[in-house]
Amino acid sequence: MVGLLLQILADALLLGGVYTLMAIGLSLAFGVTRIINFAHGDVVMYGAYGAFFAFAGLNIDPLLSLPMVAILGGIGGYLLFKMTLDRILNDISINQVLLTFGLGLVLQNVAVILWTGDERSTTPSYAFDSWLFSDDIVIAKGRVIAFVIAVLFVIMLLAWLRWSELGRATRAVSQNQAAASLMGINVRAMYGLSFALSSAFGAATGAIMSFLLPITPFMGFPIMVKAFAIIILGGMDSVIGTVLGAFFLAIAETAIAYLVPQGIGWAEGVAFFLMVLMLIARPAGILGTAGRDA
Amino acid sequence: MNSTRAWMVIAAAFLVALVLPHFLPPGLSELATRLSTLILVAVSWNMMANAGLISLGHSGFWGLGAYTAALLANAVHMPFWLTIVPAMILGGGFGVLLAYITGRLRGLFFAISTLAMAEALRVIALMVPKLTGGAEGLFVFDEIRPGRETMTSFALCLAVATVAISYFLSKSRFQYALRAMRDSESAVQMLGVNPARFRMGVTALSGAIASCAGVISAWYTGYLDPGAAFDMKITISAQIAPLFGGLYTVSGPVIGAAAIMTLSELTRIYFGYSAGVGLLVYGVILVFGVLFMPSGVVGLYGRWRNRSKRRGALAEGRP
Numbered sequence: 001m002v003g004l005l006l007q008i009l010a011d012a013l014l015l016g017g018v019y020t021l022m023a024i025g026l027s028l029a030f031g032v033t034r035i036i037n038f039a040h041g042d043v044v045m046y047g048a049y050g051a052f053f054a055f056a057g058l059n060i061d062p063l064l065s066l067p068m069v070a071i072l073g074g075i076g077g078y079l080l081f082k083m084t085l086d087r088i089l090n091d092i093s094i095n096q097v098l099l100t101f102g103l104g105l106v107l108q109n110v111a112v113i114l115w116t117g118d119e120r121s122t123t124p125s126y127a128f129d130s131w132l133f134s135d136d137i138v139i140a141k142g143r144v145i146a147f148v149i150a151v152l153f154v155i156m157l158l159a160w161l162r163w164s165e166l167g168r169a170t171r172a173v174s175q176n177q178a179a180a181s182l183m184g185i186n187v188r189a190m191y192g193l194s195f196a197l198s199s200a201f202g203a204a205t206g207a208i209m210s211f212l213l214p215i216t217p218f219m220g221f222p223i224m225v226k227a228f229a230i231i232i233l234g235g236m237d238s239v240i241g242t243v244l245g246a247f248f249l250a251i252a253e254t255a256i257a258y259l260v261p262q263g264i265g266w267a268e269g270v271a272f273f274l275m276v277l278m279l280i281a282r283p284a285g286i287l288g289t290a291g292r293d294a
Numbered sequence: 295m296n297s298t299r300a301w302m303v304i305a306a307a308f309l310v311a312l313v314l315p316h317f318l319p320p321g322l323s324e325l326a327t328r329l330s331t332l333i334l335v336a337v338s339w340n341m342m343a344n345a346g347l348i349s350l351g352h353s354g355f356w357g358l359g360a361y362t363a364a365l366l367a368n369a370v371h372m373p374f375w376l377t378i379v380p381a382m383i384l385g386g387g388f389g390v391l392l393a394y395i396t397g398r399l400r401g402l403f404f405a406i407s408t409l410a411m412a413e414a415l416r417v418i419a420l421m422v423p424k425l426t427g428g429a430e431g432l433f434v435f436d437e438i439r440p441g442r443e444t445m446t447s448f449a450l451c452l453a454v455a456t457v458a459i460s461y462f463l464s465k466s467r468f469q470y471a472l473r474a475m476r477d478s479e480s481a482v483q484m485l486g487v488n489p490a491r492f493r494m495g496v497t498a499l500s501g502a503i504a505s506c507a508g509v510i511s512a513w514y515t516g517y518l519d520p521g522a523a524f525d526m527k528i529t530i531s532a533q534i535a536p537l538f539g540g541l542y543t544v545s546g547p548v549i550g551a552a553a554i555m556t557l558s559e560l561t562r563i564y565f566g567y568s569a570g571v572g573l574l575v576y577g578v579i580l581v582f583g584v585l586f587m588p589s590g591v592v593g594l595y596g597r598w599r600n601r602s603k604r605r606g607a608l609a610e611g612r613p
Contacts, residue, residue, distance in 0.1 A: 036405075087585060091588075093348075093402060095584050097348050097402065098348070099580070099585070102576075105576055105580065109571070112569050112574075113568075217570075221526070265420065268417050269414055271410075272411070272417070279395055
């Protein structure tokens with residue numbers, strides 16, 4: 001029994017790392033622009049394909065190709081923002097939702113046409129390795145790596161937001177756009193920057209996912225839905241809130257997967273039920289402030 | 295259009311809906327049925343959008359209606375036309391629940407909640423195989439399935455009724471409250487309108503209509519599974535049709551539905567069943583629609599008519 005509990009705890013922690021990666025980019029972009037990017041999951045998917053082709057074609061380990069994938073993702077995200085969203089920033093939010101949703105469809109189906117729906121994955125040695133503790137606790141190496149990278153990302157993001165000039169400007173825009181604009185901050189440039197960063201995080205997440213999940217053009221959608229649930233749980237505009245939301249969801253899902261009969265199937269639905277409960281109880285999320293006027 | 299003329303048009307449309315299917319070949323009959331379901335979801339989606347509520351979960355209502363119909367058909371052999379009553383009650387009830395849950399939230403939160411709702415329903419349908427047949431799906435009791443002509447008539451009649459409802463809604467006071475809600479709910483509240491009540495009304499109506507579309511598809515195809523009943527594609531076409539035709543208008547969703555239907559048939563003829571092309575076209579329409587023609591075909595037509603009117607006036611020397 002103690003073994004089972006420890007296993008649940010370990011799995012939940014590691015899954016929480018994966019979930020943090022999925023949601024952190026989304027929450028950064030939302031915090032600044034108040035636009036939810038419905039194409040975020042597809043950015044992750046492109047990152048995964050990038051890592052896959054680097055691995056399959058050039059034999060580069062996904063962890064080594066990660067920085068390159070992230071940079072390309074950031075540039076791609078910035079261009080996408082400039083070409084589309086930037087034009088309708090002042091429209092009602094319906095249009096922004098429809099636009100990013102459409103972008104997601106385009107990205108997904110371009111991938112279907114280019115690479116078909118076949119499942120692929122990168123296969124570095126650590127993808128299949130796991131450690132065994134006291135005979136009954138299994139810890140997958142790949143997930144540990146994802147966890148470590150998630151921690152690094154969160155620290156990097158927090159440090160950047162706290163100490164760098166641009167990070168401070170980003171926070172200012174997030175808190176009060178009009179005031180930030182009066183202080184001489186170029187709000188539109190900050191929007192572009194946060195979208196670029198968000199996409200870079202998304203693509204980097206894809207590089208990690210390339211050895212954790214099967215890579216298909218359709219992998220983006222479930223990732224995006226999970227990420228939504230997480231940022232609603234944690235608070236849409238708070239980095240720490242996002243991390244808390246990710247771990248909250250991971251713990252609930254893992255516990256249900258282990259303890260309820262047929263729990264693995266039901267665990268898929270946990271995110272939605274938690275989300276609804278949170279929306280009723282505290283719409284702003286655990287740490288968020290964006291409840292009423294979003 | 296005054297109201298006598300409107301009633302006459304509606305009566306004529308019902309007549310066509312009743313008679314036409316008996317003369318259609320099977321291929322066209324199927325198209326007509328699919329077009330009707332598309333009109334149902336498109337008009338229903340447009341109603342929510344009209345009040346500033348953007349739904350990404352119309353497949354949820356659809357699936358709810360489809361499963362209600364199929365389960366009642368199999369359990370108590372309920373005739374097809376009667377199953378729309380419980381389906382509409384359930385769909386409408388779910389709409390109210392949704393409005394209640396997202397009560398204090400707007401825009402984005404509503405969109406995400408609807409998405410989550412549809413996904414949650416799919417997971418439930420998948421996880422209670424004793425009731426729904428799970429991933430293997432469910433066949434509708436074949437002996438009580440109506441013939442093709444009857445089904446197409448039924449679908450067309452429902453589509454006509456839906457468009458009629460949306461027309462009368464657009465002429466009522468309800469419409470002004472909804473349109474004002476789209477711009478600012480707090481301002482509406484200050485003017486003495488209770489947005490929560492209107493919101494529940496519109497989600498209930500919209501949910502009930504969308505679940506009718508599910509009922510039609512369940513009876514028409516005779517089979518459903520969670521993947522098909524809660525297909526994201528339903529939601530996508532429900533939002534593209536009004537956007538393409540013209541958001542917030544009565545004729546927009548209908549024109550859009552016909553256009554989308556034609557387009558998807560054409561892409562199927564040109565590209566066969568090669569995966570991705572159809573949805574790619576949908577995505578491109580969404581992006582370009584939002585960026586370059588936010589008022590859709592109806593808006594373009596209106597602008598063109600205005601311009602030609604002005605030109606006509608100039609030619610005649612009037613100011």
